[in-house]
Structures are given as C-alpha cells and as structure tokens.
Amino acid sequence: MSDEDSLAAAPRAERRGKRGSCYPCLMGNRFTEKEVCVVCDAKYCSSCVRRAMGSMPEGRKCLPCIGLKISESNRKSLGKCSKMLKRLLAGSELRKVMHDEVTCKANQLYARLIYVNGWPLSENELDKLQTCPNPPKKLKPGDYWYDKVSGHWGKVGEKPCQIISPHMNIGASAIIEQASNGDTEIFINNREITKTELMMLKMVGVHCEGKPHFWVDADGRYQEEGQNRIIGRIWNKKRARFSCAVLSLPFPPTSSAETHI
Structure with missing residues (x-):
C-alpha cells in the first residue's frame, strides 16, 4: 500500500x-x-x-x-x-x-508530505535528514527551505528557524531567491535575506552598504560574491550569540563548523 x-x-x-x-x-x-x-x-x-x-x-x-x-x-x-x-x-x-x-x-512521517526547496523528499532523504548530526527540531509536514552551504533551515516564506547539518543532498538542489520572502536586496548564498537577518548582520559589524551578495559557509566564514578573500567569521564576532537571541534567529549548535555530510 x-x-x-x-x-x-x-x-x-x-x-x-x-x-x-x-x-x-x-x-x-x-x-x-x-x-x-x-x-x-x-x-x-x-x-x-x-x-x-x-x-x-x-x-x-x-x-x-x-x-x-x-x-x-x-x-x-x-x-x-x-x-x-x-x-x-x-x-x-x-x-x-x-x-x-x-x-x-x-x-513515522510521510516523506512526501515534506518539501525541501520545492521538492518532496524520498524515504532515504527523510532518513538522512532525521539522522544527521543536527536535524530539524519538531519536524512536521510542510514546505521548508534549506541552505545547503550554511545549513540554515526555515519554513518557506519565513526567516531561518534553525541551523542544521550542511551539505546534505535532500530536496531540490538549489534554493530560490525568495525562499524566506526577503525584501532587503542583500543575498546570502543566493537567498534574499529578511530584515531581521540584516539587523543581525549590522549588529555584529558586517558591512552591508551597496547591497552586497555574500557567500557564507557553515562555520560562518563569509565573503562577497566574485571575491576570493574571506572577510571574517560571523559566528566568531562579538555579540553574535546575543544578537541572534534578541532577534530570535538561530545560532550554530557549536562554535566550530558543523560536521560535513
């Protein structure tokens, strides 16, 4: 059946x-x-x-x-x-x-009731998601977006709610620009970020003038698109944990990079 x-x-x-x-x-x-x-x-x-x-x-x-x-x-x-x-x-x-x-x-959950980046999961993908080192908490059927580079995870149309294990091959391969319904013209890993995320970046001292597009790794290293120079690490910056707590944004489970899968 x-x-x-x-x-x-x-x-x-x-x-x-x-x-x-x-x-x-x-x-x-x-x-x-x-x-x-x-x-x-x-x-x-x-x-x-x-x-x-x-x-x-x-x-x-x-x-x-x-x-x-x-x-x-x-x-x-x-x-x-x-x-x-x-x-x-x-x-x-x-x-x-x-x-x-x-x-x-x-x-157990129906795999095909969970969509990641617009694509229903297979049973193997759901198992991978639930058994990874940092799985989503209280996973329910629904539509989710997943930034495979940084590990950010959230419900479609909303800001990130968790940072899970990165680099998992689940759902569609690419995240869409409007996955979190951002309206800042500032992008992280091809996703337009929300105003709340922009506030966090400014609070920790990330320069966002000129509406930059950033690449951000799972350990918080960030650089502007087209540049080969690492600017710094977001999660090592002063007030990073405090800012995330105040703005109800996720902070990595550990201070170091998550285990790559």
Whole structure:
C-alpha cells in the first residue's frame, strides 16, 4: 500500500453518544478522563481502553487502526503518556508502549508530505535528514527551505528557524531567491535575506552598504560574491550569540563548523 493509499484509508471514529462520552460504552462526559486513538481520534474511558487497544504494539491505537498512519494533528502527543496509562500499565509495559509509539514504522512521517526547496523528499532523504548530526527540531509536514552551504533551515516564506547539518543532498538542489520572502536586496548564498537577518548582520559589524551578495559557509566564514578573500567569521564576532537571541534567529549548535555530510 502506498503512502497516499494508507493516508486515504485512515478511518475517522464516528461518535454515537453525547459529546464527551466514551465511544464504546457511551458513559461519561467531557470532564471524564479518556485516552485518544492517535489515528481515528476515538476516545476511551479507563474501563474500555485496554479492550479497545489491546497490547498497544504501535502505541495508542484502536485494534482496527494498527498498521495505519497516525493523524498528523496527534504527532505532537506521540510518546507523551497520560495519567490514565500511568495508572493502568506497569512501568516496564508503559515504557515499551511509549517507545513503540514513537519508533514503529507506521507512525513515522510521510516523506512526501515534506518539501525541501520545492521538492518532496524520498524515504532515504527523510532518513538522512532525521539522522544527521543536527536535524530539524519538531519536524512536521510542510514546505521548508534549506541552505545547503550554511545549513540554515526555515519554513518557506519565513526567516531561518534553525541551523542544521550542511551539505546534505535532500530536496531540490538549489534554493530560490525568495525562499524566506526577503525584501532587503542583500543575498546570502543566493537567498534574499529578511530584515531581521540584516539587523543581525549590522549588529555584529558586517558591512552591508551597496547591497552586497555574500557567500557564507557553515562555520560562518563569509565573503562577497566574485571575491576570493574571506572577510571574517560571523559566528566568531562579538555579540553574535546575543544578537541572534534578541532577534530570535538561530545560532550554530557549536562554535566550530558543523560536521560535513
């Protein structure tokens, strides 16, 4: 079954009782503690959850939902156990259920729901992205831009949110000029930067007069396009870390260059 077929086949629970009640026994209300299936969103009270979910080989799923992809709206809750399960399951069983919920193949992201530089990822590319030394945090389906030279990463149309491992062959090979919706006429590695990034450059003493185009490496070395002279290292400049923190811009995970892949 393809990813698209699996996604289309995912069931949605049909409520039969009053709002907030347990789906099988129809008891309780919206204040009653319940466990939710991460696929179909059916809700179960403490008396019904074990019967509905069995041994939970893929985490908190109804028995008919085992093997199906989760609802993406529930991804943020994977591996976060509820107070109900803490009461119902022994410690070792609870840890296994949470581990299986996070790691089982059926619960992983769809590669083709993640676009990088305008191109959907393959399963191998997604695996490379998630297992690199500095992967994106809290990765969700969506459109992202990736500067493979510097490692900057962000959502399409927005400023960078993280600096990940550089030089990965994922997504489209080239980043587009308007990937982050910049409006400064100043470019870094062919991407027009945002006003926030320009403020950071000015705060650390990078001269931006004349609307220059820069090449910036993963370790922060920068030079103007067409020139062979390294001007300096952005991340070694005074106030670099402070400026990034104030402006909510990412700073490299380490002070040295990231591991090249």
